[in-house]
Amino acid sequence: MTTINIFQKVGPFAENKDEARKIRINEIVPKLEKGEDVILNFKNIEAATQSFIHALISDLIRKYGDDLLDKISFQSCNENVKKIIMIVTDYMQESD
Amino acid sequence: MKIYLPNSAFIGNIDPFLKKLDFTNKEHLEISANKSWIAVHPVVLSMVAALGLQTKPENVKCEKLTAKSAHYLQRMGLYKFLGIQSDVNIEEHEPAGRFIPLSQIKNSTELSHFIKEMIPLLHLQPNQVDPIRYVVSELVRNVIEHAASQSGAIVSAQYYKKSNRIAIGIVDTGLGIKKTINQSHTASTHLEAIRLALIPGITGTTKKEGGTEYNAGAGLFFIKTIAKVNHDFFMIYSGNAMYKLLKSGTTKLFADPFKDKHSISDNLPKWTGTVVGIDISLSETREFSKLLDAIRETYSSAVKERKQARFKKPKFI
Numbered sequence: 001m002t003t004i005n006i007f008q009k010v011g012p013f014a015e016n017k018d019e020a021r022k023i024r025i026n027e028i029v030p031k032l033e034k035g036e037d038v039i040l041n042f043k044n045i046e047a048a049t050q051s052f053i054h055a056l057i058s059d060l061i062r063k064y065g066d067d068l069l070d071k072i073s074f075q076s077c078n079e080n081v082k083k084i085i086m087i088v089t090d091y092m093q094e095s096d
Numbered sequence: 097m098k099i100y101l102p103n104s105a106f107i108g109n110i111d112p113f114l115k116k117l118d119f120t121n122k123e124h125l126e127i128s129a130n131k132s133w134i135a136v137h138p139v140v141l142s143m144v145a146a147l148g149l150q151t152k153p154e155n156v157k158c159e160k161l162t163a164k165s166a167h168y169l170q171r172m173g174l175y176k177f178l179g180i181q182s183d184v185n186i187e188e189h190e191p192a193g194r195f196i197p198l199s200q201i202k203n204s205t206e207l208s209h210f211i212k213e214m215i216p217l218l219h220l221q222p223n224q225v226d227p228i229r230y231v232v233s234e235l236v237r238n239v240i241e242h243a244a245s246q247s248g249a250i251v252s253a254q255y256y257k258k259s260n261r262i263a264i265g266i267v268d269t270g271l272g273i274k275k276t277i278n279q280s281h282t283a284s285t286h287l288e289a290i291r292l293a294l295i296p297g298i299t300g301t302t303k304k305e306g307g308t309e310y311n312a313g314a315g316l317f318f319i320k321t322i323a324k325v326n327h328d329f330f331m332i333y334s335g336n337a338m339y340k341l342l343k344s345g346t347t348k349l350f351a352d353p354f355k356d357k358h359s360i361s362d363n364l365p366k367w368t369g370t371v372v373g374i375d376i377s378l379s380e381t382r383e384f385s386k387l388l389d390a391i392r393e394t395y396s397s398a399v400k401e402r403k404q405a406r407f408k409k410p411k412f413i
Contacts, residue, residue, distance in 0.1 A: 021309070
């Protein structure tokens with residue numbers, strides 16, 4: 001089990017998609033490929049944009065299907081961040 | 097090119113200003129203004145600045161502005177953008193107020209820095225910060241990623257004490273929405289392209305539902321929704337077309353922007369690039385979390401409807 005601290009990488013407003021992509025490719029994917037579960041820790045993140053969350057997890061849902069949501073957990077999210085994550089996971093699971 | 101700054105041009109009454117724009121002779125820029133008063137939305141200033149960046153300073157001609165409020169243009173940094181000397185006489189010192197002067201943002205790092213710097217300038221309460229930085233981040237990222245604009249995004253904002261709202265203008269002189277959306281969809285007019293761009297889940301980067309790993313096609317829908325639920329104005333102008341979300345009593349969300357109370361124009365002078373203006377009321381700002389609930393529901397239905405529309409139909413013979 002690996003925990004990734006999002007605040008340490010992007011600060012309190014998670015909006016930089018380039019950083020989201022880097023976290024996904026360089027940190028999340030290698031762990032998932034090894035069969036490890038991943039915790040994304042959103043402690044101290046005040047807000048996140050839909051674009052950031054999309055760049056962080058949408059391709060993982062496309063690649064691993066909804067099983068991804070068994071392997072990845074979202075920790076210490078405030079209410080708004082939780083809702084943005086739910087919007088993205090909803091539309092990605094409803095997509096082809 | 098010729099621009100006339102009227103005594104009043106805000107989103108609600110911006111149409112006459114846009115109709116008067118003259119984009120012939122792209123090498124030269126002539127600016128004139130109302131003699132007694134100039135009061136314009138930041139989106140107007142962002143447009144003038146964006147055109148100024150495309151013009152050599154020696155080809156910019158700005159008539160002597162006599163309006164009492166002309167110092168506002170200087171305060172917002174317009175002359176600096178145009179590369180010309182201001183001849184506005186500031187007779188009395190005005191407090192700085194709450195505003196973000198004209199700023200040029202060309203890449204992701206500059207945007208992150210800008211957002212960090214922007215919030216203290218507007219003196220917002222913690223609960224007012226979310227929609228403002230959300231709007232700026234998503235709109236400027238759209239420009240950086242899709243517009244292919246050499247001069248990036250030109251941003252400015254102003255707080256109006258009387259109405260307790262923040263007006264934001266974000267402008268680029270890049271590809272425009274039609275060219276961007278037509279990379280994956282078919283829009284025969286600028287207006288249709290704007291309509292598609294506002295529908296959640298439609299992006300110029302792919303036809304695939306859910307978007308690409310990098311784009312979902314949701315940014316503009318979120319922005320329009322923030323304006324809609326707070327009964328604020330929102331406008332988007334690209335090519336010869338403008339879509340304007342009008343204030344309405346309802347907060348019901350629609351995936352199709354043409355179902356919202358709106359006005360359209362499709363015979364405006366052709367703007368090469370995209371212009372977005374939005375007003376955000378601070379006194380009526382609906383709780384951001386409730387807004388997200390409504391977005392989730394509408395977004396989800398829109399995806400389901402599009403998916404159903406592609407289902408093969410049984411043949412009954």
